[in-house]
Amino acid sequence: xxxxxxxxxxxxxxxxxxxxxxxxxxxxxxxxxxxxxxxxxxxxxxxxxxxxxxxxxxxxxxxxxxxxxxxxxxxxxxxxxxxxxxxxxxxxxxxxxxxxxxxxxxxxxxxxxxxxxxxxxxxxxxxxxxxxxxxxxxxxxxxxxxxxxxxxxxxxxxxxxxxxxxxxxxxxxxxxxxxxxxxxxxxxxxxxxxxxxxxxxxxxxxxxxxxxxxxxxxxxxxxxxxxxxxxxxxxxxxxxxxxxxxxxxxxxxxx
Amino acid sequence: xxxxxxxxxxxxxxxxxxxxxxxxxxxxxxxxxxxxxxxxxxxxxxxxxxxxxxxxxxxxxxxxxxxxxxxxxxxxxxxxxxxxxxxxxxxxxxxxxxxxxxxxxxxxxxxxxxxxxxxxxxxxxxxxxxxxxxxxxxxxxxxxxxxxxxxxxxxxxxxxxxxxxxxxxxxxxxxxxxxxxxxxxxxxxxxxxxxxxxxxxxxxxxxxxxxxxxxxxxxxxxxxxxxxxxxxxxxxxxxxxxxxxxxxxxxxxxx
DNA sequence: CCAAAAGTGTTCGCATTACACCCATGT
DNA sequence: ACATGGGTGTAATGCGAACACTTTTGG
Numbered sequence: 001x002x003x004x005x006x007x008x009x010x011x012x013x014x015x016x017x018x019x020x021x022x023x024x025x026x027x028x029x030x031x032x033x034x035x036x037x038x039x040x041x042x043x044x045x046x047x048x049x050x051x052x053x054x055x056x057x058x059x060x061x062x063x064x065x066x067x068x069x070x071x072x073x074x075x076x077x078x079x080x081x082x083x084x085x086x087x088x089x090x091x092x093x094x095x096x097x098x099x100x101x102x103x104x105x106x107x108x109x110x111x112x113x114x115x116x117x118x119x120x121x122x123x124x125x126x127x128x129x130x131x132x133x134x135x136x137x138x139x140x141x142x143x144x145x146x147x148x149x150x151x152x153x154x155x156x157x158x159x160x161x162x163x164x165x166x167x168x169x170x171x172x173x174x175x176x177x178x179x180x181x182x183x184x185x186x187x188x189x190x191x192x193x194x195x196x197x198x199x200x201x202x203x204x205x206x207x208x209x210x211x212x213x214x215x216x217x218x219x220x221x222x223x224x225x226x227x228x229x230x231x232x233x234x235x236x237x238x239x240x241x242x243x244x245x246x247x248x249x250x251x252x253x254x255x
Numbered sequence: 256x257x258x259x260x261x262x263x264x265x266x267x268x269x270x271x272x273x274x275x276x277x278x279x280x281x282x283x284x285x286x287x288x289x290x291x292x293x294x295x296x297x298x299x300x301x302x303x304x305x306x307x308x309x310x311x312x313x314x315x316x317x318x319x320x321x322x323x324x325x326x327x328x329x330x331x332x333x334x335x336x337x338x339x340x341x342x343x344x345x346x347x348x349x350x351x352x353x354x355x356x357x358x359x360x361x362x363x364x365x366x367x368x369x370x371x372x373x374x375x376x377x378x379x380x381x382x383x384x385x386x387x388x389x390x391x392x393x394x395x396x397x398x399x400x401x402x403x404x405x406x407x408x409x410x411x412x413x414x415x416x417x418x419x420x421x422x423x424x425x426x427x428x429x430x431x432x433x434x435x436x437x438x439x440x441x442x443x444x445x446x447x448x449x450x451x452x453x454x455x456x457x458x459x460x461x462x463x464x465x466x467x468x469x470x471x472x473x474x475x476x477x478x479x480x481x482x483x484x485x486x487x488x489x490x491x492x493x494x495x496x497x498x499x500x501x502x503x504x505x506x507x508x509x510x
Numbered sequence: 511c512c513a514a515a516a517g518t519g520t521t522c523g524c525a526t527t528a529c530a531c532c533c534a535t536g537t
Numbered sequence: 538a539c540a541t542g543g544g545t546g547t548a549a550t551g552c553g554a555a556c557a558c559t560t561t562t563g564g
Contacts, residue, residue, distance in 0.1 A: 018309070020273045020373065054273070056371070060341040084339045084375050086315040116311070118275065120339050174428070189543075206545080207527065214525090230542040231534040444516075461518080462554065469552095485515040486561040 019117045022064050023051040023157065024079070025164035026072065028128035029181045033146045034197045036161065037071065037133060040141040041154065048154035049161065050142070051119070064122045071142060072131040078180040079124040082167045086118050090156045123164040125180035172198055174250040176217045179238045187225050187233040188212070215251060217243045274372045277319050278306040278412065279334070280419035281327065282402075283383035284436045289402045289452045290383065291416065292326065294394040296409065303409035304416065305397070306374070319377045326397060327386040333435040334379040337422045341373050345411040378419040380435035427453055429505040431472045434493045442480050442488040443467070470506060472498045 026037035038047045052067040054060060060081060068077045133142035150161065171177060177198070178191055192208045212218060219239045224232040281292035293302045307322040309315060315336060323332045388397035405416065426432060432453070433446055447463045467473060474494045479487035 017272045018275045020275070054341070057343050059343065060339060060373075081338060083336060084315060086309070086313075088312050088314065118315075120341075170429075174425075187543090204526095204528075205543080206529090209544085211526085228542095229536055230540090231544080233543055442516090459554070459556090460516080461556090464517090466553080483515095484563055485513085486517080488516055 021051055021053055021117055021119045022060060022067060023049045023085075023119045023121055023160055024064055024068055024071075025049060025121070025123040025161050026068060026077075026126055026131075027123065027147075027164075027168065027181065028126050028131060028144060029194050029197065030128040030144065032193050032197060035128065035144040036147050036150060037131070038143060038145050038150070038153070039071075039135060039139040040143075042138050042140050044154060046154040047145075047151065047157075049157045050136070052136075060120050060122075064120075064124075068124055068126075070136065071134055072126060073134065074126055074130050077124050077126055079122045080167075080171075081120060081122050083163055084118060084120045085156060085160060087156070088116050090119075091117060119160070121160045121164065123168060125177070127181060127183055129183065168198060176215065176238075176243050176246045176251065179240070179243055185221065185223070185235040185237050187235060189233060191218070191236070215242070215246065217246055276306055276308055276372055276374045277315060277322060278304045278340075278374045278376055278415050279319055279323055279326075280304060280376070280378040280416050281323060281332075281381055281386075282378065282419075282423065282436065283381050283386060283399060284449050284452065285383040285399065287448050287452060290399040291402050291405060292386070292388060293398060293400050293405070293408070294326075294390060295396040295398075297393050297395050299409060301409040302400075302406065302412075303394075304412045305391070307391075315375050315377075319375075319379075323379055323381075325391065326389055327381060328389065329381055329385050332379050332381055334377045335422075335426075336375060336377050338418055339373060339375045340411060340415060342411070343371050345374075346372060374415070376415045376419060378423060380432070382436060382438055384438065423453060431470065431493075431498050431501045431506065434495070434498055440476065440478070440490040440492050442490060444488060446473070446491070470497070470501060472501055 024037075028035040028037065037050055039050055040047050050067060050071045052063065054063040055066075058066070061079070064079055064081075065077060068079065069075060128144070131144075133144065135142040147161075147165065150158075152158065153161065168177075172195065178186075178194055181194060182190065188209050189205070191212065192203060192205065195208070196203055217239055218236040221235045221237060223235045225235055226232055279292075283290040283292065292305055294305055295302050305322060305326045307318065309318040310321075313321070316334070319334055319336075320332060323334065324330060383399070386399075388399065390397040402416075402420065405413075407413065408416065423432075427450065433441075433449055436449060437445065443464050444460070446467065447458060447460065450463070451458055472494055473491040476490045476492060478490045480490055481487055
């Protein structure tokens, strides 16, 4: 524990400087499954969340946007900062060394990687079909994984993912969600599946529809989805005015 | 905007290193008012939020706890990280220089203060009466201010305060609040005033009581508050088992 | 004995819940 | 024709909002 006496304005040692990175939990929705975008590292061989560093003149949000643009090809990604991770032990001390050696890379220029890292966690919502996953320079793969099939991730990335999911579930309670995850036109059952998947519960078809419609955040279109089995469902799209207003003011709960 | 090509693992310049500080919004409740703990800086002459730096082996939470312990004398403070502020322009460029000169202090050793700073925002809830405000080495005063009488603060501290308040109001919707802000024993009207003050609205006495009691987070004691005018109200205390459970699981909302 | 605050109970309406029925379509 | 999924309606229930009456205490 650092005590008061150690803190001294006249000696701004590296104590006050931190390596800072960003980690993003990118959610997509496909085939009734909630997906996350993951990278497989060249060096470390493990799966990890997409992330990167913050430029000198960037805000965290700008950096996250830039990073995700590179990984997904999508320009304006909806993202939200949810927590900064700071445990000094979040990176196992021997971690970099072991893996660098394994990969046959000299540690000489990479000593800094072995130091403590803070990471700012973002979660992002993207329309699955618009994403073209692209590995970064240090990764061999970039792929979607179903959230319940994500195995063990690098460092504390499992924890980051878990907290992102929890945050997303909370958001769902008082904010509209879907505009960023679904295509422009979608059916009510699709929207419902999305909610069910995120929440991990089943919802009543009819009550769900009534509730969503009561918020006025979606508009029914004249068209129906064709080419699918059984009765053709109506298509809906979000009413952005109402939707964005709801994003700010919340959906329910009065207190 | 930093482009991909500028980011290079082989040149871990100061791009990846950031000055990192913590700012804390400490809320207290006194005389039916929501209070915030503020410092008046020696150098800068302006009021600011209590804050500080993160030690090499500390988590952000440990650092915030340590800092607030020094400012308040209270050991275990309830605190929550709510956002990391990163706007490169959050500090006006000439800011440090001007104020240092005004204070007649040489800038020689303080150039680092003029660089970009990231700040992690925490909000904290404390029992007002337990706090003994203590200025830090660089401040002349440490005082409680009523939230609606806070004037202009240093840098972006007004924004940090606003977002903390907003977060607190959100928390109130799905989490119990009060244990950290009220003395051990309190009356129902006192708890109600707390809620009203935070929310900025009036609530119905009877409905409020019913709702709180339905959560089972408070227990009624045999005692009543004596020495006050009019009818003596019952005293209550929090049922910590239920309270802490509610902190984790939330209070209402089903979806 | 009266004003102000606190304890207790009731009604009303709306929103959520839990259902049932009909329609459309592909096999 | 029928199984499957989608569209629409309705009764029951519960919770929150609004409100009335009684009780206690200091002045």
